[in-house]
Amino acid sequence: MRIDNLSHAILFSSEEGSGALPQALSLAGYILCSDKKEDGSACGTCPSCRKTKNAVHPDLHFIVPVNRSAGISAARQPVTDDFLDLWRSSYLENPDITEQEWYKKLEIENKQGAISAAEAGNILRKLQFRSFEGGARVIIIWLPERMHPAAANKLLKILEEPVPGTYFLLVSHRPDQLLPTIRSRCMLIQVPPKEYRPLPRETYTNLERLLDLCFSGKPSGVLDWAEDMATQGRESQKAFMASSMQIIRQYYMLSLGLPSLSFLDPSSLPIASRYAARMSETFFRVIYERLNKGMEQLERNVNARVLFCSLAFDFFLSLQR
Numbered sequence: 075m076r077i078d079n080l081s082h083a084i085l086f087s088s089e090e091g092s093g094a095l096p097q098a099l100s101l102a103g104y105i106l107c108s109d110k111k112e113d114g115s116a117c118g119t120c121p122s123c124r125k126t127k128n129a130v131h132p133d134l135h136f137i138v139p140v141n142r143s144a145g146i147s148a149a150r151q152p153v154t155d156d157f158l159d160l161w162r163s164s165y166l167e168n169p170d171i172t173e174q175e176w177y178k179k180l181e182i183e184n185k186q187g188a189i190s191a192a193e194a195g196n197i198l199r200k201l202q203f204r205s206f207e208g209g210a211r212v213i214i215i216w217l218p219e220r221m222h223p224a225a226a227n228k229l230l231k232i233l234e235e236p237v238p239g240t241y242f243l244l245v246s247h248r249p250d251q252l253l254p255t256i257r258s259r260c261m262l263i264q265v266p267p268k269e270y271r272p273l274p275r276e277t278y279t280n281l282e283r284l285l286d287l288c289f290s291g292k293p294s295g296v297l298d299w300a301e302d303m304a305t306q307g308r309e310s311q312k313a314f315m316a317s318s319m320q321i322i323r324q325y326y327m328l329s330l331g332l333p334s335l336s337f338l339d340p341s342s343l344p345i346a347s348r349y350a351a352r353m354s355e356t357f358f359r360v361i362y363e364r365l366n367k368g369m370e371q372l373e374r375n376v377n378a379r380v381l382f383c384s385l386a387f388d389f390f391l392s393l394q395r
């Protein structure tokens with residue numbers, strides 16, 4: 075995998091219990107592994123992998139919502155480090171632990187946990203030092219929607235000035251409750267629900283047709299494509315935008331050599347991989363933003379012909395080398 079291309083902030087989003095936390099941990103394992111395999115997986119046996127598996131790697135940091143429970147003095151805000159052993163054992167017992175299960179472990183059941191400004195300050199301090207093992211470091215933020223606004227603003231400052239070799243993996247069940255400025259700093263990975271419905275074949279067909287036209291360098295064909303899309307109903311146009319964002323994410327994971335995070339079924343992998351291989355980091359950034367904006371424009375009833383023409387040309391331009 076081209077780990078240099080990996081975004082320094084990744085937001086895993088899923089329903090509760092859908093495996094987003096284990097997915098984030100498995101990516102953390104890959105980032106920290108000292109003997110990465112060609113196929114984009116961690117070796118599973120090096121000292122780093124063993125430490126990650128037990129959640130004790132010194133360069134793997136956790137931030138989770140906590141609250142004052144019996145043993146902690148009231149003099150300061152509690153932080154994850156106060157409960158680190160409990161968090162590790164709870165996570166190892168059930169890697170897909172739910173928020174309520176965690177509060178039960180914390181014995182604060184009738185209170186909610188929070189990620190305080192003190193927690194963000196804690197991370198800032200840790201980032202001032204070199205990583206313990208001299209390599210990358212990973213900060214997993216579980217349930218960032220529980221961040222206090224002051225914590226969110228501090229985190230935003232960190233995300234705006236990424237530290238090389240430092241990766242933030244956010245695991246959220248309610249990404250809509252995050253600051254939009256934080257969301258926009260992160261590459262989003264939507265972990266499909268357990269009852270996963272594959273994306274509509276029609277979207278793949280429409281998107282692949284556009285990509286083929288772009289790769290063959292034919293702007294006139296791209297215009298025809300936009301005309302066809304403009305004549306479809308508004309609902310199917312919206313469905314195209316939404317599903318395309320997910321497909322672009324699949325391509326992104328493939329381009330990083332992480333097929334397991336693309337959630338594609340094996341039969342679709344070869345075709346998708348061929349497309350992904352021709353896409354650059356810039357393409358992913360530009361087009362993801364562009365589709366997002368397209369969704370909003372459709373909500374506001376912007377002229378579909380204008381919208382799809384400009385979308386198609388953005389695809390065309392960002393795919394020319």
Ligand SMILES: [Zn+2]
Binds near residue numbers: 109117118120121
């Ligand atoms: Zn390893």
